[in-house]
Amino acid sequence: MPQTYGSISASTAGITSSSGVLMFFFSLLASRAAGLNYAKSTSVAFTASGNNFELAIAVSIGTFGIASGQALAGVVGPLIEVPVLVGLVYVALWLGPRLFPGDPSLPDRTRDPQPCCVPVTTGRGRPRAGGRHSTGPRS
Numbered sequence: 001m002p003q004t005y006g007s008i009s010a011s012t013a014g015i016t017s018s019s020g021v022l023m024f025f026f027s028l029l030a031s032r033a034a035g036l037n038y039a040k041s042t043s044v045a046f047t048a049s050g051n052n053f054e055l056a057i058a059v060s061i062g063t064f065g066i067a068s069g070q071a072l073a074g075v076v077g078p079l080i081e082v083p084v085l086v087g088l089v090y091v092a093l094w095l096g097p098r099l100f101p102g103d104p105s106l107p108d109r110t111r112d113p114q115p116c117c118v119p120v121t122t123g124r125g126r127p128r129a130g131g132r133h134s135t136g137p138r139s
Helices: 002-033 038-064 069-099
Strands: none
Touching: 002 038, 002 069, 038 069
């Protein structure tokens, strides 16, 4: 009996995670079919895919009780959600030019990224003593 209980809990976590990914792709394609541009379509897709996890937690706790394995799987779902959504950001950036060719709302991928280190100044436009990355007291 405990093995069945654990497999139900694991399958619930898998279904919870995959439902967000499926909602992302369904919402992205449905938004594109409705005529929305890339920016609005990805906004709809990320909103739709991110909202299912909170609902899954509420339904599993309400149905099976707070001490059940299903509720635990529902709580673990959001811990999986963040890395999955970060991965979907890269998928959306890759799919954008393919699904929305010539769309002006596509991010410009040819532009140089912003520099990671900005010179620290005293407020008068001069670098602080100690160079760019000084962590000492301000002069």
